[in-house]
Amino acid sequence: MNPLPMFDDDDAAADDVGFVVDTHRRRFVALLIDTSDSMRTTETDGVPAIDALNRRIAAWLPKVRAEGRGPLRDVEFVVLTFGAGGVVVVSGDGKRSADDEGAFVPSARLHIPELVAGGATPMVEAVDLALHLLEERRALVQRLGQQTGAPRLVLISDGAPTDPEGNPTGEWRQLARRLEQSRRSRRTQLFAFGVPGVDDEVMRALATDDGYFKLTELDLKKLLDLVLVATAEHTDFADVRKLFAEEFEL
Template sequence: MEPRFVTLLLDTSDSMRTTETGGVPAIVALNRQLAAWLPAVRAAGAGALRGVEFAVVTYGLGGVLVVSGDGTPSAADGGAFVPAARLEIPELTAGGASPMVAAIDLALHLLEERRALAPGPAASRIILVGDGAPTDFEGNPSDEWRPLARRLARARGHRRTQIFAFGLPGADDTVMRALATDDGCFELPGLDLAGLLGAVLAASAEETDFSEVRRFLSTQP
């Protein structure tokens, strides 16, 4: 089975603290759903996600942070990437700006390095979750996503990387579609974080394409 390297990018900016779902801040709901989701990921590590390695990156409070593996922005063994069967994500805290572009830059770098270390061909995926527009590290609006979109288009053209972008309420639809294309962009009508994480799981499986993720989302209440 061809290995798959997946970078999961999670928005932990201030909007995740101030927006509520189910009577609690979105970041609290996300932490609860992650705690319920991770056992399913680890169990799938022996089945549908066998051969999958995850690196988890947050962008928001603290800037851009690797929160998987040993927490270092390294693609070497024992660094950011861990097998699905051993994935752990610490409790997340929200605040600060939304340096989405810097997070995607890091994801691309990690994926390129990890593929270079693989003994053979490997698939790679970026799964982006966001609820706002990209900013710089100080919170100023940023249009650096424009050259990034061109870079991502080249990566897709060479069949090196698939990009799935999940837009929570408030996400900049123009930016998300520029980064992931219309096919790879998924608008979530509400803060259904459980459904979102189910879609992330679907997007990580072998041979998944955008239509399969869209079908999964259509089955959610």
């Protein structure tokens, strides 16, 4: 069951929604998508996973933009891929900048270009960059006297972290400690979604049992609906998990 209403896309209306400048509580979401070589070789419904993902994203984005003119009006996205080309910012102007009109875009203007799969899985570098950009964006907005909520990271992967050459790396252990400290101080929340082939140990270490959600099959529609719920909900891990269990039978 999909708890999200269906919307028709309206790009003209979306263009009218800029960065929120009033006193509403601003929220920032980093979406990290694994585009490593496994997404090219794994198939779903008879086609490469990356092709299926691109089609599903194209159908999903109008929902996000429509929500961005309502419940997600105060949410800004930054989207990073890790795989082909290393770690790449694919939202906004594509630069690693937290300034207005940089990498962050309001939900109503979110666009994700067609993704290409290949290369290694620099997951740790991607999360590091996302944390840096989220902290910079929050600091910039707070300097303007605006309220912000705890930033959220949404991580999607079907593998395990590697170095740039594709060799397994243990750097995720240090990252897990940093994320735990961040959770304790309520500075960041991480939701991790694992699709078949993912390294459970890594994902559980990074997101904890409450923040890690494993899909038993590569159901990309369900995955993206889960991402949108994780973005929209103000609640903590346990409450979001309960909602997922009720709506998606996880």
